[in-house]
Amino acid sequence: MKKELKLFLVMALGLLIIPVLGGCGNSKKTTRAEPSSWETIQKNKKVVIGLDDSFVPMGFREKNGQLAGYDIDLARAVFRQYGIKVDFQTIDWSMNVTELRNQTIDLIWNGLTITDERQKALTLSEPYLTNQQIIVVKKSSGITKLADLKNKSVGAQSGSSGAQDIDDHPQILKNRIKNHDPILYDSFNNAFIDLNANRIQGLLIDSVYANYYIKHMSNSSDYRIIKSNMPSEQFAVGIKKGNTEVKQKIDQGINQLRADGELKRINQKWFGK
Incomplete structure (x- = not known):
């Protein structure tokens, strides 16, 4: 009885090992060659x-x-x-x-x-x-210059050069704004939604994006562009x-x-x- 049980366990383990090995073989086939050469x-x-x-x-x-x-x-x-x-x-x-x-x-x-x-x-x-980094605000906010952003919430895109500029040049914007940190967004579309809803009062953004985006909006006259004084890019x-x-x-x-x-x-x- 013990001998039969031992034989059964060996066979069962063998069945478990086979698909695992098969899976290893398939993973090698799906490995991509160097794509960027x-x-x-x-x-x-x-x-x-x-x-x-x-x-x-x-x-x-x-x-x-x-x-x-x-x-x-x-x-x-x-x-x-x-x-x-x-x-x-x-x-x-x-x-x-x-x-x-x-x-x-x-x-x-x-x-x-x-x-x-x-x-x-x-x-x-x-x-x-x-390209230049600029700040977009709503005209209704009354903000006309950088100094007006003191203690205001300012947005930027996560992973963008603008977000990096805020950290690299703190004297320009970081030291002025609320909590000394921008609110980060995964896209500028979402940032504009919050700007329109006054959840943020300014948005640091690429000029190539802002100029085109605002130009094609029905309420384009609602916005004001302020120079950020960040280095050109x-x-x-x-x-x-x-x-x-x-x-x-x-x-x-x-x-x-x-x-x-x-x-x-x-x-x-x-x-x-």
Whole structure:
């Protein structure tokens, strides 16, 4: 009886081990190859770009759900030169570097500001656009200058260069505002909702976003723009650290668009003359 029981237990354990080993084998098959190498991108004829799809006019969804924007047009124009299709993937912007490191995307291309921290974590393309941080307030608030934001609630996007600027230059804004810290939002859309509801009295935001967004709002005259006195910024493409070949191809592609006039056409489409 003991011998039969022992044999039964051995067989039962064997049945348990088989599917576990099978699962290990399947996990190896699903491991992705290095996605951000130029060789792999060329071979697959596809590149995956991560973006915040609410960042107008750089990359956003229109009413029909289609992606549009300056960076959408620019990325497609660059990779069209190499016969490579561009797929866009919406990501949590505060996790953009992590998404790149985890190989779920090949590039970050969505109004990515060059900062010291990002230069350490990423390889960056040459800058292709200059941006300013500004503060948007409601005219009805009576706020007309930075000093008026004393003890007021101010918003910023989580993981944005604006949020970083608040910490890096505390004398400009951080030391003035309520609790000496901004209220962070996952998107500027949500921040505008709170601004309209007076839950915050100011919003630190990219000028390229604010100018386009406010221009297309029915109540655009309700807002006032205040200079933030933060340093000007430059946008670049975020590439996995050390991947210089992808950087070279992107830089060459943008320079070619500049030379043949296509970059000027894209600029005028989204920002006017």
